[in-house]
Amino acid sequence: MRRAITKQKLIEHLDQDLGRELQAILLYLWCRSMAFGIRGHELREILEPEIHAEVKHVEFLADKIIAMGGTPSFSVPPWKRPTTLREMLEYALSIEREAVKAYTERVDEANELGETALQVKLEELITDETEHMELLQRLVKGLSPEM
Numbered sequence: 001m002r003r004a005i006t007k008q009k010l011i012e013h014l015d016q017d018l019g020r021e022l023q024a025i026l027l028y029l030w031c032r033s034m035a036f037g038i039r040g041h042e043l044r045e046i047l048e049p050e051i052h053a054e055v056k057h058v059e060f061l062a063d064k065i066i067a068m069g070g071t072p073s074f075s076v077p078p079w080k081r082p083t084t085l086r087e088m089l090e091y092a093l094s095i096e097r098e099a100v101k102a103y104t105e106r107v108d109e110a111n112e113l114g115e116t117a118l119q120v121k122l123e124e125l126i127t128d129e130t131e132h133m134e135l136l137q138r139l140v141k142g143l144s145p146e147m
């Protein structure tokens with residue numbers, strides 16, 4: 001049987017989500033700096049709005065953690081520094097996939113605790129991350145074998 005979620009546990013999980021958002025931002029800033037050539041230039045332009053979207057997610061999560069009585073740790077899980085376009089895109093894709101999975105779990109937890117407004121907002125985050133994931137899937141799909 002699944003153990004019932006507590007408010008404290010949900011705050012901890014939201015803090016881990018926040019860490020993953022920061023990880024995504026750092027990765028995208030890294031890729032933005034290290035993507036060279038014509039394709040790299042395209043990637044820089046693609047990542048620009050993504051970075052802003054993830055910053056909005058961080059702002060939301062930090063405010064929500066505080067509203068729920070917690071303190072956001074702003075700790076970032078370790079992350080790789082990819083150097084080829086393929087590694088960048090595949091790694092970013094795996095991070096977006098994780099985000100969709102995590103927010104899907106979080107929706108259930110918010111629902112279990114009767115946190116309806118949080119649940120609705122988390123569903124919006126799932127929509128954002130799914131869009132990011134699908135965009136990255138398209139980009140990975142379009143890579144030629146030597147990239």
Ligand SMILES: [Fe+2]
Pocket residue numbers: 021024053054057099129
């Ligand atoms: Fe995000």
Ligand SMILES: [Fe+2]
Pocket residue numbers: 024054096099128129132
């Ligand atoms: Fe994202």
